[in-house]
Amino acid sequence: MTSIGWLTKVPIAHRGLHDLNRMRWENTLSAFDAAASAGFAIECDVHLSADGKAVVFHDGTLDRVTGQQGNIDELTAKQAGKLRVGGTDDHVPTLEESLKLIAGRVPIVIELKGIPGRDDGLVKAVADDLAGYGGQAAIMSFDHHLIRLFDKDAPGIPAGLTAEGLRVQELEAHFSMLAHGIDFVSYNVHHLENRFVEFVRERLGLPVISWTVRSFDDKAVSDAHVDQITFEGFDPRTA
Known part of the structure; x- marks a missing residue:
């Protein structure tokens, strides 16, 4: 089991x-720099580009974030990097760019977004970017087919x-993934508490974080049942 006490x-x-x-959009270098400057850890999302790079982007389609049509995985990393995010000066960054900017100032948790049949090499691409990174970093995914590759393609992360x-x-599907050596769980704050999270924390002694906490009421629920929040839209330190 990998040491991950820093996560919480x-x-x-x-x-x-x-x-x-x-003004400052999600999954941009501006948002990452603001988080690092404030001392918050960072969660981000990555897809596989057409040329096999990890690009930082949440949706499979381009329209909500860039106003363009098409799918993120159909673009090369260079093509994605030419797109403006939300009409701002920020572009769609690669994971490599993001890590260079964050530079170990705060931890980063990278969520891998899979598209079955179109994401071969995503885990390896992320692992390659993290290979020379000196900061604290973790990977995670909803996609069970990607999690099954973590041990082989991203050992030690x-x-x-x-x-x-x-x-x-x-x-039961979540319980089945415990066979694949996971080090932590990130769970929907609106689905707490539950027997899976309780088992992971109390029986296995693994950390659990929550997503996405958008209010102090959400934070109170999270604090009662798991170890740390993933938040947006408010400053959790101002209560």
């Missing part, structure tokens, strides 16, 4: 410290399961 030390800014996409749901079949 400080609140984690969801897609960086953005302002709900008014702290790895987690992103999850949600309260139905029996959903919880």
